[in-house]
Amino acid sequence: MQDMEDKDLETLFHQTRASDQRSATSFDRDWEAARSRLVPGRRASLRYAIAAACIIVIVIAVAVAVRVAGRRSTIPQQSARNQDLGQGLQGRPPGLSDDTTAARTPPLRGNSDSVSAPGGIGSPKRRVRHQYVRLATHEDRELLSAWRSPTEFLLKSPADDLLKVVPNIQDSMVRIDSR
Amino acid sequence: MESSELHAQLEALHPDSFGWALLCCARDVTEAESTLQAVYLKVLSGKAVFEGKSSLKTWLFGVIKKTAAERRRRKMLSRFRLVPLEDVIETTSSKTGRPRAPAEGHADASHSPDVGAYRNEILAMFRTELAALPRRQREVLHLVFYQDLTLAEAAEVMGVSIGSARIHYDRAKKRLKTRLIERGVTTNAGYGR
Numbered sequence: 001m002q003d004m005e006d007k008d009l010e011t012l013f014h015q016t017r018a019s020d021q022r023s024a025t026s027f028d029r030d031w032e033a034a035r036s037r038l039v040p041g042r043r044a045s046l047r048y049a050i051a052a053a054c055i056i057v058i059v060i061a062v063a064v065a066v067r068v069a070g071r072r073s074t075i076p077q078q079s080a081r082n083q084d085l086g087q088g089l090q091g092r093p094p095g096l097s098d099d100t101t102a103a104r105t106p107p108l109r110g111n112s113d114s115v116s117a118p119g120g121i122g123s124p125k126r127r128v129r130h131q132y133v134r135l136a137t138h139e140d141r142e143l144l145s146a147w148r149s150p151t152e153f154l155l156k157s158p159a160d161d162l163l164k165v166v167p168n169i170q171d172s173m174v175r176i177d178s179r
Numbered sequence: 180m181e182s183s184e185l186h187a188q189l190e191a192l193h194p195d196s197f198g199w200a201l202l203c204c205a206r207d208v209t210e211a212e213s214t215l216q217a218v219y220l221k222v223l224s225g226k227a228v229f230e231g232k233s234s235l236k237t238w239l240f241g242v243i244k245k246t247a248a249e250r251r252r253r254k255m256l257s258r259f260r261l262v263p264l265e266d267v268i269e270t271t272s273s274k275t276g277r278p279r280a281p282a283e284g285h286a287d288a289s290h291s292p293d294v295g296a297y298r299n300e301i302l303a304m305f306r307t308e309l310a311a312l313p314r315r316q317r318e319v320l321h322l323v324f325y326q327d328l329t330l331a332e333a334a335e336v337m338g339v340s341i342g343s344a345r346i347h348y349d350r351a352k353k354r355l356k357t358r359l360i361e362r363g364v365t366t367n368a369g370y371g372r
Contacts, residue, residue, distance in 0.1 A: 004356040004364075012305045013324035019302065020198045025212045027193035031186070034219035 188235055189222070195326055199240050202321045203247035206306065214247045221246065233335055237328070240336040244318075301364055308358045316351030319344055 189196075196218075200211035218239070221227035227242045229235060309317055315337065322333035334344035 004360055006352065009320070009352065009355065010324050012302070013321070015298075015302055016306065017198055017325050020201055021194045023208060024194050024197040025208075025215070027190045030193075030212060030216050031189075031219050034216045034223055037216070037220050038223050 185222070185229065189219070189239070192236055192239060195236070196239060196243060198325060199321070200243050200247065202317065202325075203244055204250075206310070210247075210250070214243060214250055217246050217250065218242050234332070236326075237332050237335050240322070240326070241338070244336065244338075304362055304364060305359065308355055308362070311358070312351055312354060315339070315347045316354065319347045320351045320355065323348060 193215075196215060197211060200214045200218075201208065204210035204214055218227070221242060229238050232238075309320070312320070318337055319330075319333050322328045322336055323330065328336070330344050330348060331341050333348075334341040337344060339347075
């Protein structure tokens with residue numbers, strides 16, 4: 001008979017099973033090995049928890065440091081700006097006539113909020129703020145007009161004269177110094 | 180389920196679990212033993228909890244299959260150094276276990292010297308042909324013939340539908356029979372009936 005039935009397969013599987021079971025490890029040994037690995041597993045999880053806590057603390061510390069550094073960098077800018085404006089108010093700001101500054105600008109010391117309004121009607125505090133804004137915009141405008149790019153010299157070329165002047169047909173490109 | 184009751188049932192199922200672990204680990208005895216230890220560790224640490232939705236055997240076999248697959252993946256990643264090598268080594272060589280050779284045929288010779296060499300040869304041939312089958316087909320045949328599970332239970336362990344399991348089962352039987360006949364293993368070959 002050259003055929004094979006399911007029972008034959010079953011027999012082969014059962015023989016394999018019997019052979020495997022003879023080579024099987026004992027349950028107690030595997031169970032105890034697993035139990036002995038249980039404690040290091042807990043330690044490992046504790047280690048992961050500590051590492052995670054450290055990472056969180058470091059992230060929070062970095063965030064706080066960045067925020068504090070940001071505040072420190074903005075405070076000097078603001079104070080410098082306030083000082084400039086204060087000087088502008090006390091002195092003669094460019095673009096404003098003597099009468100306007102003299103009449104409207106009270107002496108400022110630092111922040112505009114520190115200016116007191118002793119019993120005045122019509123809120124001098126508000127008026128000072130108004131001046132503050134006007135002068136600030138004026139100064140900004142002046143600063144912008146005076147600003148030059150630090151790399152402006154790179155845009156200059158030796159041929160700038162030729163490009164900026166309308167050429168004359170009878171004029172020569174070569175200029176000879178007659179002296 | 181009480182822990183003592185679970186312990187007793189796991190002990191009773193241990194030989195079958197070992198057989199299934201062997202199949203999942205390409206018949207590497209050391210790897211099968213390590214996989215079983217990893218499974219018991221999961222049970223002890225509460226990572227694998229039996230909720231009674233299926234039989235304990237089906238559930239346990241599912242855990243073994245997943246654990247073996249995890250270990251295979253981990254080993255593969257360790258080859259590319261994506262997982263620390265000690266993780267694999269630690270789980271492979273247990274504290275009490277010693278490295279052992281694969282179980283291909285020699286177990287019979289060492290434990291039962293009365294078994295003939297011819298029968299061992301047939302069994303070795305059978306194992307080779309079984310190992311040559313696609314994974315799903317190999318698993319379904321093992322679960323049905325070796326573990327005496329029903330097709331529905333086998334499908335549950337394999338994580339496929341019963342229809343799919345039936346297709347794998349039919350194809351696997353046909354393929355294995357054809358290959359064994361080609362190699363001269365027939366009902367008259369004298370493998371123990």
